[in-house]
Amino acid sequence: MRGTFSIQVQLLALLYLFLYAPIAYVIYVSFQKDSVWPFPPDFTLEHYADLLHLRDFHAALVNSLTIGIGTGLLSALLATIAAIGVLRYASRWRGLVAAAYLAPLFIAHLLIGIASLMFNKQLLGLPGNIGSAILANTTYATAFAFLVVLAQLAKHDWRLDEAAMVFGAPPLRAFWSVTLPLIWPSVLGAVIVSFLLAFNNLEVTFYQVGARPTLPTLAWGELRHGVSEELYALASLINAAIFLFLGALYVLLRTGALRLDYRD
C-alpha cells in the first residue's frame, strides 16, 4: 500500500510540474536576450521595453479589462441571485433551473463565438463590439460564477434572513443588510473567476470584437507570425499578475483578513 501512495504523490508532483513548468519557463525566457536557447542565462529587460512599443498594446489592455470587468460584474449578479433562489427555495423546479445555468459549461467556446457572431450580425444587424463581447462571455462565465456561489453558499444559514424579515425588514432590505454582508466573499469569488475567464478568453471574444485588439487576440496574432519575444513578456506579465493576485487572495484567506466561511 505504501507503494501506491508514493506513486500517487509522484503523479501529483508531475502534474504540478506539467502545469507550471511551461509558465515558469516563459517567465524565465522573457528576461533572456536569446529566447531560443537561453542558456547560460543572459538577463535583459528589453523585451518588456519592446512590449511598450507594441502596436495596440494599450488599447488591447483597456479592451480586455473592460470585457473582464463587465463580464465579471454581470455574471456574478445573475449567478448570485439564481444561486440564492436554488439554495433557498426547495421547489421541484430547482434541479431544472440549476441545469439551465450550468448548461453553457457543456458547449464548446468556438460554437458560442460563432453563434453570437451570426446572431448579432444577421438578426440584430449589429457589428461586433466590446459590448457584444461582454454579453457573449457572460453566457459561460455565469455558469462558472453559479458554481462558485453555489459551492460557497451551500452551508449558509437562511434562518438569519428569515429572522430579518420576521422583524419587519422588506426582502430587499433584508438582502442588503443581512444576506450580502455575509455572502459577499462568495460574490467576490464569482466576480474574480468570471473576470479572469473573460479577460483571457480568445475563442468567444475573437468573433465579437472585429478588428479591436484584446490581449488574447493580440497574443494570437503574434503567435501566428511565429515566435516573438515581446509575446513572452506579455504572457509573463499577465501570468504574474494573475498568480500574484491569487496568491495574495490565498494569504488573505489563510490569515483571516478575508473570510469565505463566515461561520468559522
Added chain:
Amino acid sequence: MDVRTRRLLFLAAPGLAFLFVFLFLPLVSVVVYSFWRTASYEMIAEWNVDNYVTLLTEGTYLTFLWRSLVMATVVTAVSVVYAWPVAYLIAKHGGRYKLILVLLTAAPFLTGEILRITALQQILGPIGVINMGLTSFGIAPVEALMYSSTATGIGLSYLWMPFMVLAVYLSLLNFDFELMEVAKVNGARPLRAFIEIAWPLNRAGTAIGCVLVFIPTLGSSVTSQFLGGPNGALYGNILAHQFGATGTWALGSAMGVVLFGLSALLIALVVRVVGDFRRSGLTMSGR
C-alpha cells in the same frame, strides 16, 4: 404554482432570460443558417440541405471530424487515468491542505488558452526547450513533439485535465473512504476494492469530468493551430476557417450543428448510462 417555485423563478428569471436571448437564440440561429446558403460573403435565405450534403459527401470533413473524435477520446481517456489517482490522493490524504492542493491544479486554467499554448509552444515546438536541449547535446530531436498530433494531444490534456481532476475530486469528497477499508478487511485486494466500490460510487462525477474534457476537445481549434502543424488540423480548425478567410457561414453553421449534435448525443448517452447524478458532488443532495 406554489410560493417556493414562484420565488425561485423570480430570482432565476434574469439569468434564464439572459441565457435564452444570448445563448439559446444564437444557437437556434446557427441551426437556421445551416439550411441557408452563402454567396460572396452574404447569407442568402434559400432553404436547402446542400451544406449537410457537402459535409457527408466530401470526405475531408468527415476525416477531420473523425480525427477530432479520436483526439477527444484519447485526451479524455488519458485525463481519467491520470486524474483519478491524483484526485484520490488529494481527497483522502489532503487533510487541511485539500482545497489549496486541488486549486493549484485548477489555477492555470484561469490564465486562458492562448497564454498556455504560448508557454507550451516554447517547450514542445521545433525550437522548444526540449528539442533545442536534445540537439545541443548532439541527440536527435523528438519528431513527435514538433507540430504533430501528439503535441496537440499533450496541449489539450494540459488545457483540460484540471476539469477532470476537479470533477473526480468533488465526487470523492462525498465518498466514504471507510468503505475501502471495509472491503480490504474482508479480503478484497486494492484493485478489486477500486473496481467494485470506489469506481461505481464515483462514476457520475467521473462521467461529468469526461463530458467537460471531451466537449471542448472535440470543438478545439487554437491548440491544433499552433501545436499541430500543417497536417494536424482538427474539425474546429476547418469550422473556424468557414468564418475566416472563406466566409462560408452557412456551411460553417452546418458544421457547428454537427458539433453541437455530437455533444448533445454524448450528454444524452452519459445521462442514460449513469442515470443518477446525486453522488457526483455537483448537486446539492450529497451522499
